[in-house]
Amino acid sequence: MSEERLALLPPRLKSALQTLGSAPKALKIELLLEFARKMPPLPEGMQGRLEQVHECTTPFFVHAEIKDQRVHLYFDAPKEAPTVRAFAGLLAEGLEGESPEAVLAVPEDFYTLARLEEIITPLRLRGLQAVLTRIKRQVREAQN
Template identity: 45%
Template sequence: MTEPVPALPPKLEAIASLFRSAPKPLRLQALLEYSRKLPPVPGKYLEHPEFMQPVPECASPFFLVTEQEAGTVKMFFKVPEEAPTVRGYAGILTEGLQGATPEEILSVPDQFYMEMGLSELITPMRLRGMGAILHRLKNAVRENAAH
């Protein structure tokens, strides 16, 4: 008997569904749109970058930080403008998971982005970086939950 695939949190599922159903050129356009929607990192983290965790597996300089309050997670990603596909993925995670519970974030399948058709748009090296971003995000959520 196979294990049921955990459902994505509703906002992330809506984004993933949009990508799955869109033709390849529209998927790329949507990814670029998400790169433009990525919110800026709050000044307190820009002034104290030591609180941001690097994602060294990413080809682009990528940093993340999470905050937990009232049972929900806030996340912030610092990604250069010159890395629009990775910024787009960060934008998808932000829009799809901002305000989710730690349990919802931890239940996201590690390779959910593969089902979105991103492998047709992005190099394997960037896809590995995306996997590392989600892995590091989950680790940060676990660490915050432990405190």
């Protein structure tokens, strides 16, 4: 990823991706599992507001909203699906509370900095990209 594109990443997302990218393969799996454990719980009453990301092979749901000019993210995925839960935890850590402009500026291939292709299949990576696409669309809709 070029320096110019790196500069587009919010600091917490950039830090998380750099940590993953510099980790050996075995540790990278452990770090992803840690992100899966960090996936925030879904608040009461949020169920009906989430949108399914059909590109994910596992049922995965997301909702982004803006409150006080900050993006707030909500996710739902089965407990037995650590990969998609890791994606949710990573995105929550990296994007929660950011400005809409910062979220919209994240490059579609942001995950390449983490070198996730070492441990994640291309199909799953496309799912992660689709999650970001949904988040961005929902943020744009919330701005209008």
